[in-house]
Amino acid sequence: VHLVESGGGLVQSGGSLRLSCAASGFTFSSVGITWVVSWYRQAPGKGRELVASISRSGGTTNYADSVKGRFTISRDNAKNTVFLQMNSLKPEDTAVYTCNARSNWGLDYWGQGTQVTVSS
DSSP states (O other), rough: EEEEEEOOEEEEETTTTEEEEEEEEEEETTTTTOEEEEEEETTTSEEOOOEEEEEEOOOOOHHHHHHHHEEEEEEEETEEEEEOOOOSSSSGOOOEEEEEEEEETTEEOOOOOEEEEEEE
């Protein structure tokens, strides 16, 4: 079972990045089990922050106040992948972004994280 993030990198302030979280070994849209997928981030010297989450169907999304209107979380169940589109990036968005999948059965999986660096 793996969650693999990709899409991080270095971008200038005001730029955009699209992160991907691909699952292997399990399926986000499995019948009988509900997966909520979230993106977290952790900046140097700070605690982990929930950035965005999305329900199984994609019909319910939640965002941290700091990213509302700039970030969009989406999922493609056919590709077993969740995306985080990040626009209007700011230096304070610099962090390691990590994908999490949590099920209603108590399963909890984490990716290895991807670095996002926004230069001013």
